[in-house]
Amino acid sequence: MFGVISPSPPDDLINFDATASLSEDVMQDYFEGVCPVISMVILKEASNLKLITFAVFQERTENFSYGELDVSNKPPPIQVKHLNNDRINGSAAQKF
Structure with missing residues (x-):
């Protein structure tokens, strides 16, 4: 089934x-805007709660098996300066 099937909440x-x-530019507003900020907040809180360390997160990101179409958009490492300013470095495709 395609298209609008019910009223929007x-x-x-x-x-x-x-x-x-609605947003005119999803890529910029979400993938380069709010999503990386929320992701960083979640990562910091998970670290504070001892659910995962930044080192383990980084290791899993580096060792993740990216598909053929995604390997060129592998995200760059998260550095301390990114943690301090609540920003994730990279292009919209890398952040996605």
Whole structure:
């Protein structure tokens, strides 16, 4: 099944219009904007709770078996300066 199959839940929000309120540039707004910030906050909290260390996360990222189409977009290592300013380095495709 394709297309719109039911009303959008955000339609219930005051002043929300699905044709005017959605992001115009998903790649920039999400993959280069809010997603890396949220990912960094989650990673820091997981580290604080001793669920995973940055070293283990980095090792798993480096050793992950990327597919043929994704290997060129392998994310760069997260450095201390990225942890300090809550930013993840890389292109939108690498952050995705």
